Amino acid sequence: MITSILETIGNTPLITIPNSNKANEGQVLFKYERYNPGGSIKDRAAIYIIEEAEKRGLLKPGGTLIESSSGNFGISLAMIGAAKGYHVIVLVDPKTTSANLALLKCFGAEVIVVTEQDDCGSYHKTRISLANKLAKEIKNSFRPDQCFNLLNSEAHYKSTAKEIMDNCPKKLTTFITAVSTGGQLGGISKYLKTFAPEVQIIGVDAEGSVIFGGNADSYRIPGIGLGWTPVNLNMEYIDCAYKISDEQAFITARAFARNEGILMGPSSGACALVALKVAQHLTPEDRIVCMISDGGERYIQTLFNDEWMEQQGFVTKVDREAIRTMAQQLQPWSRHPAASANYRTDLMDSLEVPDSTIQLNSEVRN
Ligand SMILES: Cc1ncc(COP(=O)(O)O)c(C=O)c1O
The missing domain is CATH 3.40.50.1100 (Rossmann fold)
Known part of the structure; x- marks a missing residue:
């Protein structure tokens, strides 16, 4: 069973x-x-990051997950949040399809649509900075941070x-x-x-x-x-x-x-x-x-x-x-x-990557 x-x-x-x-x-x-079960590969990284954060005390019962995602990762988090009792806030953008918005809502996630484009003509940076800002403001919240968190690739290495x-x-x-x-x-x-x-x-x-x-x-x-x-x-x-x-x-x-x-x-x-x-x-x-x-x-x-x-x-x-x-x-x-390669180490500072990501990354690297 x-x-x-x-x-x-x-x-x-x-x-x-x-x-x-x-x-x-x-x-x-x-x-x-x-x-x-969430319909995409993103379930793997999402469950791995959430369970590692739980083990390390970064995510507490009843907490809030805050993430920037145009679709699949947000849907995975919404599903996991529903199963584990977390509130989930997903920052999407105008390119997010109505089907994805409906899926996020059916798992009970709160959806925020970010409409300001970044300097690359996309919404990644504006979505991420707003997610980081909200994570600072909302008590008992955790940023899975799929873009900067090295547990994302570790999940795929392991599974x-x-x-x-x-x-x-x-x-x-x-x-x-x-x-x-x-x-x-x-x-x-x-x-x-x-x-x-x-x-x-x-x-x-x-x-x-x-x-x-x-x-x-x-x-x-x-x-x-x-x-x-x-x-x-x-x-x-x-x-x-x-x-x-x-x-x-x-x-x-x-x-x-x-x-x-x-x-x-x-x-x-x-x-x-x-x-x-x-x-x-x-x-x-x-x-x-x-x-x-x-x-x-x-x-x-x-x-x-x-x-x-x-x-x-x-x-x-x-x-x-x-x-x-x-x-x-x-x-x-x-x-x-x-x-x-087009690495941008400056983004960690300018987008104000959360302390939890920096802490997790130092543990993954060691
Ligand atoms: C449908 C789909 N394909 C590919 C990718 C790329 O995967 P990754 O973010 O692990 O590079 C994503 C990520 O959101 C996705 O949703």
């Missing part, structure tokens, strides 16, 4: 994609994170990465995932470079994000990208980086629903496209694990809505071969991402 919904986090399946992946190519395995190594049939050749806070890419790349250094690590970002360098611009892929290189990501572990356009990400995600019966969000569409590209250059003995960070239901009104797609100027129908050709034509953004 399972005594709490929270015990069902993790142990997600690896799934083949036989209708999209040819038998003479490398075999793509999707690590399908939709099966987490997601180990699951991949334990469950992937021989031989794992390539690992692919999307990046925003760097939690998943940072934690999993560290684990693989330690225990299986031969595995090629590929990071996937949005065109317009500057995690791997380049110029900042606006983009529509939710959950991906940042205006700087996150502290949770050690770029020395990353072998190659791709930047994917909004339209490529959205139409690939739609194609996988039609061609494989697999629902996924746009960030996973971006990763899946890179996986199809990599597979075309490998042999059937090679395995490519590609993270599918969430499912598609939370994008019903955008990604899976023809009218919305047309309003963005995106095509709505693309056949299987066209997706394979699009994948073939992709070119890496960088084959040595560490050279264009």
Whole structure:
């Protein structure tokens, strides 16, 4: 018997994609994170950070969790807060979909919409600074702080990465995932470079994000990208980086629903496209694990809505071969991402990162 919904986090399946992946190519395995109870990979980092904070006395019964999140991490915290009896405040922005807002509210979270853009044209910095300010004002509160808290990547080092190594049939050749806070890419790349250094690590970002360098611009892929290189990501572990356009990400995600019966969000569409590209250059003995960070239901009104797609100027129908050709034509953004890292140590001060994060980080580093 399972005594709490929270015990069902993790142990997600690896799934083949036989209708999209040819038998003479490398075999793509999707690590399908939709099966987490909060519907995304973010459940893993959220439960790990909350339980570590409880153990270390930073989070007390009846406390308030305050977080900046445009979607998945906030939903995970809202679910965990409901199960454990914490009040949850989530700072979102105007890009947050109505489906995500509804999910946050259905778990009882309080939602604050931050409308002021930061100097990168996104809302990350303004959301984070307001969350930090509220955490100072609200008694018995705790900031999980997914952007600056190193427990985020440690969660994936300890759970997601180990699951991949334990469950992937021989031989794992390539690992692919999307990046925003760097939690998943940072934690999993560290684990693989330690225990299986031969595995090629590929990071996937949005065109317009500057995690791997380049110029900042606006983009529509939710959950991906940042205006700087996150502290949770050690770029020395990353072998190659791709930047994917909004339209490529959205139409690939739609194609996988039609061609494989697999629902996924746009960030996973971006990763899946890179996986199809990599597979075309490998042999059937090679395995490519590609993270599918969430499912598609939370994008019903955008990604899976023809009218919305047309309003963005995106095509709505693309056949299987066209997706394979699009994948073939992709070119890496960088084959040595560490050279264009964009770390911003000054942000810890200017955004007033909470003392609890600084304390946790010093314990994680030691
Ligand atoms: C759907 C989705 N994909 C990818 C990511 C990126 O993961 P990370 O923040 O661990 O880098 C996120 C993060 O919010 C996400 O929600």
